C-alpha cells in the first residue's frame with residue numbers, strides 16, 4: 665500500500681490531523697510572527713477577531729505589555745507570565761541594557777534625563793546600539809558609555825517592525 669509521505673487525513677475523512685494543526689499553529693506563532701497581520705494574530709491568539717481587550721494598545725493579560733508588543737515579540741497576550749523582558753544593570757560602573765533580540769525586528773535603546781519631556785528621548789549613540797535585524801534570536805547587550813557626570817538617566821527600548 666502506498667502511503668502519502670505528507671501528513672494528510674484520509675480522503676473523505678472528517679477527522680482533523682491534530683498534530684499537523686499544532687505544527688501549523690506553532691509555525692504561525694513563531695516563523696510567521698510579524699508577517700501575519702495583527703488581525704490574523706488576534707484571531708489565532710484570542711480565537712475571535714473581535715475579542716474583548718484585543719485592540720493593539722490594550723493589555724489583555726495585565727502584564728504591562730500591550731497586545732501590539734506581544735504580537736511583535738511573539739509572547740502570549742493572555743498569559744501574564746509571558747512577556748518580552750528587558751533588564752538593566754551596572755557593569756564596570758556603566759549602565760547596561762539587555763533584552764532578547766528577535767529576528768525580523770530592529771531595536772533601539774533610547775535615553776532621556778527628563779522622562780516627563782516626551783520629545784527628549786534620543787537613540788543612545790554607542791556602537792552596541794547600531795540598528796540591525798538579527799536573523800536568529802540573541803541576547804542584546806547595550807552598554808551606555810556616555811554617562812560621565814550624569815546623575816540620573818532613563819531608558820526605553822523602541823521595537824521597530826521594518
Ligand SMILES: [Ca+2]
Pocket residue numbers: 723724725726727728729730731734741
Ligand atoms: Ca499583555
Ligand SMILES: [Ca+2]
Pocket residue numbers: 725727729734739740741742743744745746747
Ligand atoms: Ca503576556
